[in-house]
Every structure is written in C-alpha cells, then in structure tokens.
Amino acid sequence: MKTIITLLLILLNSVNLSAQELTGKQLLDKSIQYHDPTGAWNTFNAEFTVRMKTPTASDRLSDIIINIPEEYFSVTAVRDTIKTVYTINKGVCNTNIAKDAPKQNRTPCETAALYKNYYTYLYGLPMKLKDEGTIISETVTKRTFKGKEYLVLQVNYTQKVGSDVWFFYFDPATYAMEVYQFFKGDPEAEGANTGEYILLTEEVLINKIKMPKNRAWYYNKDDGYLGTDILE
Template sequence: MKFYILAFSLFILNVKNSSAQEMKASEVLDKAIAYHDPNGNWEQFNSTFQVTMATPENLDRVSDITINIADDFFKLINTRDGEKTTYTLNKGKCTTSITDSIAQAGARTPCETASLYKNYYTYLYGLPMKLKDPGAILSPAVETVTFKDKKYLKLKVTYDKTVGSDVWFFYLNPTSYAMEVYQFFKGDPNGAGKDTGEYILLSEESTINSIKLPKVRAWYYNKDDAYLGTDTITKN
C-alpha cells in the first residue's frame, strides 16, 4: 500500500510540474499580474510613498515619490545629508529645484534627469503590469530554473529597438506567481552583454492602492555578485 501511495504522490507532483512547464508565458504573466494587482488598479495608481536607499560607504538617500498615472503626474523629493532636491513632471511640464548655475556641464539636464527618474520608478514599481506595455516583447517560453537555491518560473522580456535594448528576466514563485527576483543585462546575456547588468532580490511586501509592491529590493552585479545596495519602502 505504501508503494502505491508513494507512486500516486509522485504522479500528482509530475502532473503539477508538467502543467507549469506547459503554460504559455502570457498565462504565467497574467497570473503574476493577478497576484500583484488583483483589482486591476495600476492604471489608476495615485499615491505617495517613501523609499530609503542604503548603499555601502554612502549616507542613506530618502526619496518621497508621488505617482499619479491617470493625471500623468510625477514628483520626487530626494533628501540626503539634510539637502533636498525636487523634480516634478506634470503632464510633461518639468519643474526642478536644480538651477542652471549648479547643473553639471556636459551632464544630462535636470529635466532629463526628472524624466529618467519617472521612467525608472514607474517601471520598477509598476512591475509586472508594465510588461503589458507597447514595445515589451515577451518570449513565449517559460523556463523552470533554480536561482540562488530556489526554484522559479522564469520569463524573458526584450524590447522594441525604439524602447530599449536591455534584456530582462523575471523569476516568479511557482506556486503563488509572486515576483521574487528580476534581472537585466545590457545586451545579449549569452554574448556581449553577459558581464553587464544586475539582479535584484525582492523580499517582503507593501500594499499600496491594493497593489502588492516589493518592500525590499537588494541589488547585485551579475558579473561577480557584488552587492550594490538596498532600497526599502519605509512609508506608504
């Protein structure tokens, strides 16, 4: 009898594994989105939250971030060592506390920096929903992999040339479909881009506008696993 019970258990396990492997990438992505944004609130996201970035040998940077998707509004207040810098984009109109007199010659303009911050924060905190954006190309294959001693379902996303050249991988919990790791390479990870980019380990969650966001993100270089820093949602 024990043999039959064991055989049946193995059969069920194999069926589950087979089902995960046979799922289309689009189906896995939909499940990830359903986990993180069960009520479909991302397109109406409107909130202010605070993120603290800790990096080796630097003072912490505290960022107060306002994102209002429907009204096309973004505001960022960065504070480090008592000094504040603000960036605001309101329907494309930019205002910033940085004046031309203190902007670095030859560097991107303050308003270019504002756009960079807007794209950065709305992309990373909009994942995995942002993977439905125009220009995102989801590979049809779903891989079952082990990364840092944990098993994941792995999705690959590239982008139209007009959007970007980075190659992204998303590692999802095979049971809940929660994002637990994401990783990017600046180019082909099996070619010229193999020693570029970073991977980000996600832990804990903060719920904002009914969306489950990663609370803690720890950043490492792909090349040598060197630690870069950790950003944490410290207020929402």
C-alpha cells in the same frame, strides 16, 4: 497508504506539467493576478517613501507620488542636507534643486524623466510588462537561482524602447515575482558580464498592489553589492 502516495504523485506531476506548459504571457498574467488582483495599477494614485541604502554613501530618502490617471509624477529626495524636487505634470517638467547638489551630465528635466521612468517601471512591475514595445518570450524556463527553483520569463524590447535583456523569476507555486535580472545585450554574447540582478524580499500593500518592500541590487559579473531600496 499506497493509494494516497500515488494520488500525491499524480497531483505533483500535474502541477509540474502545468508549469511547463505555461506560455510566457500566461505566466505574466498569473503573476499580475498575484500582485495586482483588482487591476489597480491602471488607476494607481499613491504616495510612498523609499530609503536607498548604499555602502559608500549616506541614505537617500525619496518621497514619491505617482498618479497615473492625472499623468503626474513627483519625487522629493533628501540626502544629508541636500534636497531636490523633480515633478512632471502632464508632460510639463518643474524642478527645484539645491545649489550644492552634485552636478549632472543631464539637464534637470532629463533627470526628472529618468526618475519618472525608473520609479514607475520598477514599482509597476510586473504590470508594466504589458506596455507597448515589450517582447514577451513564449517559452517559460526553469532555473535555480540562489538555491531556489523559479519559473523564468525572458523579456526583450523593441529598438525604440531599449536593448537590455531582462529575466524575471517567479515563485512556481504563487507566481510572485522574487528576482529580476538584466544584461546590456545578449547575455551569451556582448551582454556577458554586464548588468545587475535584483533580489526582492517581503511585501508591502500599496493601493491594493503587493509591492516588494526591499530591492537589493548586485552586479551580475561578481555578485558585488550595490545597494538596497526599502519601502518605508
């Protein structure tokens, strides 16, 4: 029995040591291997539906098409009786917006580009962290968040891409991405009390990629609940 316990301790210690010795890029690669084991993201071509639930408004149902090889993106969103359609096909924008849709500060094509970047980035994670302009920290840290210990990867971006500072939380056993968090600048300085964190629960297999079914959004500053995106 003593020998078995000793072996178990050695194995556990070796797992912990391995996690501590991971570089940021190695951790990212392990997470990509978990979520996209066949490398399907680069040829992703699928349609899926996202229901957005918020505490202050009725649900918004969005039918989304992402076809990376054909450079095609489309989102058809319906809330109450209002329907909007935004499409970008090889860089060419087309929109169809209901007359009673809320007015926006952006042009329709600026909104289309915003939706394309938003949905492609979030549903392409963690694979999108391989994109140009992404700065992966070489240091992997351990952090307890909501009672669970994670391997945490800090990600910054070049000035051209953006100034937000992101943290991605991975399960130390499977390397599944379970939380991410961003700040509007350095969280120890001007970014303090800014940004949000997102809790990921359950999984759905789309185009051979394990994607989170639920994304629940909260403010960093006070844990205020913003809403949940649900894959249907």
